[in-house]
Amino acid sequence: MTAGTAFKVLTADQWMDFEREGLFHGAPVDHADGYIHMSTAEQLAETIAKHFAGQQGLVIAEVDLAQLGKAVRWEESRGGQLFPHLYGTLPMTAVIRVERRD
Template identity: 60%
Template sequence: MKPTTAYKVLTAAQMHALEHDGSFAGAPVDLADGYIHMSAHAQLTETVDKHFAGQEDLWVAAVDLDALGEAVKWEVSRGGAEFPHLYAALPLDAVIAYSPLERDADGAVKLPVTG
C-alpha cells in the first residue's frame, strides 16, 4: 500500500511563492522533467542529502496525495525505488504542513508538524 503523504523540499523563495501564489509549478528540475519530484517519508533524508547538499534555508512541505488524485504517479527512480511524481502544479490546499528543514540528532530530516 502506498503512503498517502509525500514530501516536497523547497527553497525559501519557492516556499514563499507557494504561499503567495497558492500553487507551485515546480523547481527548475521539475519543469525540465515534466513533473514535480516528491519523496515518501523513508526517502526524504536521502533526497535532501543527494539533491540539496550544502544548501541553506530549505523547507519541507507535507503533501496530501489523496487530494491530488490521478495527478500523482508512483514511478521507478533512484535505485529502483518508486517515488511519487506530481504531473500538475502543487496547490497550497494539498499541503497539510510545512516547516523549515531541520534534522534530528541522528541526522534524519524532521517531518513538519501541524499546529
Template identity: 60%
Template structure:
C-alpha cells in the same frame, strides 16, 4: 500496511520558492521539476537520501508535507533511483493538498535536521 490515505509525501524546496507559491496560491515546481515535466516528491523513507543527494549543504530550505490522496490521478509512483518508486505529480501542486510547512535547517554536522515526526 500503509494506504495512500494515511501517508504523506514531501517536497524539499528553497524557502523563497515556497513563499512565491504561497503568494500565488499554487506551487508550479522548481527548475528541476520544470526540466523533468513533473514535480518531484519523496516519501518519508526517501527524504534523507534526497536531501543528501540533491540539497547537500543548502540552507534556507522548506519541507512541505502533502496529502497524496488530495492529488488524484495526477500523482504517480514511478521507478527512479535503484528502482525505488518515487511520487511524481504531473501538474501543479494546489496548496489545499499541503498539510504542513516547516523549515529544514542544517545541523552542526552539515546534514539537514528533519522534524521529529519524520521516521
C-alpha cells in the same frame, strides 16, 4: 503503490512564491523532467542529501496525496525505488504540514 503523504523540498524563495500564489508550478528540475518530484518519508533524507546538500533555508512541505488524485504517479527512479511524481501543479490546500530547516 499508495501512501497517505509525500514530501516536497523547496528553497526559501520557492516557498515564498508558493505561499504568494497558492500554487507550486515546480522547480527547474521539475520543469526539465515534466513533473514535480516528491519523496516518501523513507526517501526524504537521501533526497535532501543528494539534491540539497549544504543549502540553508529549506522548507519541507508534507503533502496529502489523496487531494491530488490521479495526478500522482508512482514511478521507478533512484535505485529502483518508486517515487511519487506529480503531473500538474501542487495546490497549497494539499499541504498539511511544513517544516523549516535553517
